[in-house]
Amino acid sequence: MRYYSTNLSSEPVSFSQALLKGQAPDKGLYMPETIPVLAEEAILGFTGKTYDEIAFEVAWPYLAGAIGEDELHRIVKEAYDFDVPLEHVGARKYVMRLDQGPTASFKDFAARMMGRLMQYYLKLEGKKLLILTATSGDTGSAVANAFYGLDNIELVVLFPRAEVTDRQRKQMTTLGKNVRVLALDAKFDDCQALVKQAFADPDLDHLSLSSANSINIGRLIPQIVYYFYAFSRLRLENHPEKTIFSVPSGNFGDMMGGLLAMKMGLPVKKIIIATNANDAFPGFLRTGKYSKIEPSRNCISSAMNVGHPSNLARVVALYGGVMDELGTMHKPADMDLMRKELFSVSIPDEQTRETIRHAYQANKLMLEPHGAVGWAGLKEYFKANPDQDLEDQLCISLETAHPAKFPDEIQRLLGIVPTLPKSLEGLDGKKEIYEELPNNYPDFKEYLLKQS
Numbered sequence: 001m002r003y004y005s006t007n008l009s010s011e012p013v014s015f016s017q018a019l020l021k022g023q024a025p026d027k028g029l030y031m032p033e034t035i036p037v038l039a040e041e042a043i044l045g046f047t048g049k050t051y052d053e054i055a056f057e058v059a060w061p062y063l064a065g066a067i068g069e070d071e072l073h074r075i076v077k078e079a080y081d082f083d084v085p086l087e088h089v090g091a092r093k094y095v096m097r098l099d100q101g102p103t104a105s106f107k108d109f110a111a112r113m114m115g116r117l118m119q120y121y122l123k124l125e126g127k128k129l130l131i132l133t134a135t136s137g138d139t140g141s142a143v144a145n146a147f148y149g150l151d152n153i154e155l156v157v158l159f160p161r162a163e164v165t166d167r168q169r170k171q172m173t174t175l176g177k178n179v180r181v182l183a184l185d186a187k188f189d190d191c192q193a194l195v196k197q198a199f200a201d202p203d204l205d206h207l208s209l210s211s212a213n214s215i216n217i218g219r220l221i222p223q224i225v226y227y228f229y230a231f232s233r234l235r236l237e238n239h240p241e242k243t244i245f246s247v248p249s250g251n252f253g254d255m256m257g258g259l260l261a262m263k264m265g266l267p268v269k270k271i272i273i274a275t276n277a278n279d280a281f282p283g284f285l286r287t288g289k290y291s292k293i294e295p296s297r298n299c300i301s302s303a304m305n306v307g308h309p310s311n312l313a314r315v316v317a318l319y320g321g322v323m324d325e326l327g328t329m330h331k332p333a334d335m336d337l338m339r340k341e342l343f344s345v346s347i348p349d350e351q352t353r354e355t356i357r358h359a360y361q362a363n364k365l366m367l368e369p370h371g372a373v374g375w376a377g378l379k380e381y382f383k384a385n386p387d388q389d390l391e392d393q394l395c396i397s398l399e400t401a402h403p404a405k406f407p408d409e410i411q412r413l414l415g416i417v418p419t420l421p422k423s424l425e426g427l428d429g430k431k432e433i434y435e436e437l438p439n440n441y442p443d444f445k446e447y448l449l450k451q452s
């Protein structure tokens with residue numbers, strides 16, 4: 001399988017090149033040249049398989065020829081050693097909890113597999129990487145945890161001091177070893193800009209910089225798996241019924257996993273793309289005209305405060321269009337097909353809070369702000385389609401973080417403190433190590449040069 005750039009000006013590359021580079025030289029995103037389609041029997045057969053076995057089957061067509069079978073089996077087995085609960089809410093409506101990994105957000109699914117794949121190729125090629133990641137919270141901790149202790153990889157995480165919670169910070173700063181953490185008195189966008197400037201700086205070429213953010217194809221492939229998994233556990237017997245998924249979305253990496261699953265043959269009726277007040281995509285789907293939200297809007301579902309979803313170029317590519325990294329359309333996408341397959345809605349904070357309250361009171365369903373946006377998106381879909389009989393329709397809404405990551409909001413709304421998952425226990429007693437850096441490029445550059 002070769003990977004092409006969505007900007008169409010760079011040469012197609014192998015999987016390992018796409019993985020280690022992150023972004024294509026023409027600033028496009030790597031996409032597989034063809035989408036592999038799984039046979040219906042294979043998909044129905046997933047019901048008898050474990051999560052890591054399904055992960056192998058889904059990833060294999062993307063990686064065949066790029067890695068040995070045994071090696072991939074080992075990687076997925078190591079990466080997926082935690083539960084993926086499907087919580088029954090009522091009728092045939094479920095919440096898939098993707099919060100049981102070591103940092104309690106769905107980012108663990110991608111980071112753990114990507115880290116291991118990167119290490120495999122680096123060892124093979126005798127190379128080292130210095131990975132730079134700017135984070136608004138969850139990416140930094142998931143990547144830090146997944147890359148912690150790996151040979152051949154040094155990680156530098158930049159975070160905006162005021163924008164991450166104590167718990168999120170401690171998940172990054174209590175690790176040590178090959179994980180270095182920098183606190184900046186800056187916005188997330190400033191951290192991101194410093195990282196981008198470093199990538200473009202020829203003086204740093206010898207450091208082999210790479211990124212672990214959501215544009216990396218190595219993060220996308222693992223995110224296809226849990227859609228197949230959920231279906232395999234909840235479908236009716238001998239019946240490939242079509243499923244509705246609702247996905248709380250920011251940079252659109254998660255929903256791209258669902259979209260690829262559908263294109264690979266998973267029986268999907270609709271994918272609901274639920275955003276917070278950053279509503280660039282719902283507007284695009286409605287009008288066919290794209291305009292990003294600038295600056296992005298601050299909402300309580302903070303990991304989704306994205307004004308211009310970076311994976312949108314991939315969505316557009318799947319529908320035959322071309323969109324560059326700035327959001328300019330160079331070739332229109334098939335909007336009719338997109339509207340048939342996707343539904344998108346923007347959920348304001350007030351409705352998110354109301355959803356958290358109502359879900360708990362009516363169904364004893366505990367949601368945090370991101371998952372609540374997804375759940376509210378599903379409700380909006382029902383409202384928009386009163387003619388459909390949705391009572392017996394299988395619907396799965398994704399919960400992307402553990403409620404204990406947002407204790408203040410939950411306590412305010414529900415009057416209870418969510419119980420800490422095992423993964424978050426004991427953080428308070430651990431020693432934090434991080435450096436502080438001023439928000440300017442020369443200091444950051446000097447810091448990086450000292451690392452080599």
Ligand SMILES: *Cc1c(COP(=O)(O)O)cnc(C)c1O
Binds near residue numbers: 214248
């Ligand atoms: C990153 C994140 C999201 C958004 O996922 P995208 O792939 O960027 O759309 C949603 N919820 C949580 C908790 C996250 O950390």
